[in-house]
Amino acid sequence: MALERSDVEKVAHLARLKIEENDIPEYTRNLTSILELVNQMQAVDIEGTDPLAHPLDATQRLRHDEVTESDQREHFQQNAPAKEAGLFLVPKVIE
Amino acid sequence: MHNKTIAELAKGLADGEFSSVELTRHFLGRIDALDSQYNSFITVTPEQALAQAEAADATRAAGNAKTLTGIPIAHKDIFCTNGVLTTCASKMLSNFIAPYDATVVEKFNATGMVSLGKTNMDEFAMGSSNENSFFGAVKNPWDTNAVPGGSSGGSAAAVAARLAPGATGTDTGGSIRQPAAFCGITGLKPTYGRVSRWGMIAYASSLDQGGPMARTAEDCALLLNEMAGFDPKDSTSLKKAVPDYTADLNQPLSGLRIGLPKEYFGKELSAEMSEAIMAAVKEFEKLGATVQEISLPNTMLAIPSYYIIAPAEASSNLSRFDGVRYGYRCDNPENLEDLYKRSRGEGFGKEVQRRILVGTYALSEGYYDAYYRKAQRIRRLIQQDFLNAFNEVDLIMGPTTPTAAFDLGSNTDDPVQMYMEDIYTLAVNLAGLPGISVPAGLINGRPVGLQILAGHFKESQLLNAAHQFQTATNWHQLAPNAGQ
Numbered sequence: 001m002a003l004e005r006s007d008v009e010k011v012a013h014l015a016r017l018k019i020e021e022n023d024i025p026e027y028t029r030n031l032t033s034i035l036e037l038v039n040q041m042q043a044v045d046i047e048g049t050d051p052l053a054h055p056l057d058a059t060q061r062l063r064h065d066e067v068t069e070s071d072q073r074e075h076f077q078q079n080a081p082a083k084e085a086g087l088f089l090v091p092k093v094i095e
Numbered sequence: 096m097h098n099k100t101i102a103e104l105a106k107g108l109a110d111g112e113f114s115s116v117e118l119t120r121h122f123l124g125r126i127d128a129l130d131s132q133y134n135s136f137i138t139v140t141p142e143q144a145l146a147q148a149e150a151a152d153a154t155r156a157a158g159n160a161k162t163l164t165g166i167p168i169a170h171k172d173i174f175c176t177n178g179v180l181t182t183c184a185s186k187m188l189s190n191f192i193a194p195y196d197a198t199v200v201e202k203f204n205a206t207g208m209v210s211l212g213k214t215n216m217d218e219f220a221m222g223s224s225n226e227n228s229f230f231g232a233v234k235n236p237w238d239t240n241a242v243p244g245g246s247s248g249g250s251a252a253a254v255a256a257r258l259a260p261g262a263t264g265t266d267t268g269g270s271i272r273q274p275a276a277f278c279g280i281t282g283l284k285p286t287y288g289r290v291s292r293w294g295m296i297a298y299a300s301s302l303d304q305g306g307p308m309a310r311t312a313e314d315c316a317l318l319l320n321e322m323a324g325f326d327p328k329d330s331t332s333l334k335k336a337v338p339d340y341t342a343d344l345n346q347p348l349s350g351l352r353i354g355l356p357k358e359y360f361g362k363e364l365s366a367e368m369s370e371a372i373m374a375a376v377k378e379f380e381k382l383g384a385t386v387q388e389i390s391l392p393n394t395m396l397a398i399p400s401y402y403i404i405a406p407a408e409a410s411s412n413l414s415r416f417d418g419v420r421y422g423y424r425c426d427n428p429e430n431l432e433d434l435y436k437r438s439r440g441e442g443f444g445k446e447v448q449r450r451i452l453v454g455t456y457a458l459s460e461g462y463y464d465a466y467y468r469k470a471q472r473i474r475r476l477i478q479q480d481f482l483n484a485f486n487e488v489d490l491i492m493g494p495t496t497p498t499a500a501f502d503l504g505s506n507t508d509d510p511v512q513m514y515m516e517d518i519y520t521l522a523v524n525l526a527g528l529p530g531i532s533v534p535a536g537l538i539n540g541r542p543v544g545l546q547i548l549a550g551h552f553k554e555s556q557l558l559n560a561a562h563q564f565q566t567a568t569n570w571h572q573l574a575p576n577a578g579q
Binding site: 008030031 | 286398403422433443445453466472478526
């Protein structure tokens with residue numbers, strides 16, 4: 001089941017990943033061989049087997065809806081590439 | 096001092112043979128003098144380390160020292176360290192100063208341990224050779240033409256070269272055990288949920304687990320005592336009391352039942368590796384254990400199952416790196432979509448991009464059941480194999496890796512071939528089991544690791560077996576020339 005160049009371009013768009021034009025053939029080959037590897041799974045009969053998400057089948061804990069953290073906006077925004085007045089700056093979205 | 100184990104260093108500190116400041120200066124001096132050969136550290140933090148060492152000495156003078164107070168350690172650069180660069184070996188985070196400490200780091204700090212710095216790794220923990228680092232490959236201290244393994248390759252190399260007496264690592268598919276094997280040290284991957292993942296940059300959340308890397312099983316037990324425990328900040332952390340992991344180290348092994356999976360001794364295993372592992376198993380027989388062949392019939396399915404689950408979870412986890420709130424941002428984005436796409440395209444390396452693409456494909460519309468769901472079902476079959484085996488035996492043993500460390504640059508053309516390197520380690524993460532790799536010989540001067548597996552939460556049993564093996568053998572005491 002060989003992937004086409006267009007499949008890789010579509011997936012890259014879904015992942016919001018700009019891949020270099022001349023890397024596309026390599027990624028197409030890599031992805032095809034990875035998918036061939038994982039297609040070994042398709043022959044296995046897993047009828048009646050439940051999926052395993054947590055190795056000890058633990059479920060998500062619930063907690064009381066209480067405020068536990070203090071506001072540290074400035075501290076956390078120190079790593080922001082662009083900010084102003086406590087807001088993250090991005091290119092204009094609405095014309 | 097650098098040839099002493101953590102247990103010996105702790106005794107030296109307690110007996111007043113040396114201070115934590117002297118110890119810390121000694122290791123900082125070795126990093127400064129020797130690490131240009133190995134590239135095992137991304138960031139060294141001498142000022143912070145010396146301040147922590149001074150504080151540790153003061154705590155000791157006041158009579159409040161705990162076992163590990165004043166012991167220096169290195170952290171894999173996947174653990175967030177407050178105020179210190181935390182890169183995950185990626186260009187994406189090459190400017191990221193963590194604004195908080197990971198729970199594991201906080202626990203080590205609270206006990207008065209000293210952080211020497213942050214170790215190199217495969218970018219976002221994706222790799223088996225440490226060649227996928229934005230900061231360059233790490234070299235194996237036993238042979239600088241060889242890889243140290245990955246993804247915790249910097250931690251393994253730093254411990255092997257005696258640049259740190261111990262280090263933290265993380266293991267998603269073998270990333271503690273495989274580099275420990277390649278570098279001739281001891282590395283423990285705990286049961287999933289045993290060590291908090293909070294502040295540990297996520298790769299595949301249902302598989303990731305932090306653990307200790309050191310020269311001996313006893314040292315790993317001492318470190319795990321500090322790392323383990325329930326954390327309300329990690330939603331998959333488990334509420335279970337933490338035993339003293341050193342308590343059972345000296346239990347005799349008579350009557351211990353060891354299983355050797357026939358699938359782990361197939362044709363992909365080199366003759367030299369098979370010989371070394373069987374010699375190690377013989378030692379356990381001498382210690383009173385019995386050995387039997389077992390079967391883990393779904394072993395080969397671990398690779399396809401893992402290489403869907405891990406990339407799928409990674410593609411979701413790594414969607415947070417968008418160039419907006421922190422991390423790398425491309426120059427002059429034309430619009431928001433261009434900002435996302437170019438920041439991620441320029442910020443992530445090739446292996447990370449490959450796994451994001453595979454994971455996105457596997458989770459995309461129409462493929463979810465055929466890939467992710469199917470892989471999770473196979474995951475249960477793999478776990479069931481282990482649970483069945485543990486009805487018959489106490490521990491499972493085999494090689495950690497099919498071969499000793501391979502040469503730098505030898506495996507990178509074909510990602511699928513590289514994935515095969517992880518055949519013995521991946522299934523353990525899928526099943527959520529604890530596993531340890533202990534030094535068990537040399538092949539052409541490169542170390543070999545014996546992997547020991549136990550049932551969920553049986554870390555004490557693993558450490559007991561590993562410690563008894565290390566009492567009977569001296570493989571763990573061999574040092575690369577760098578260690579002299």
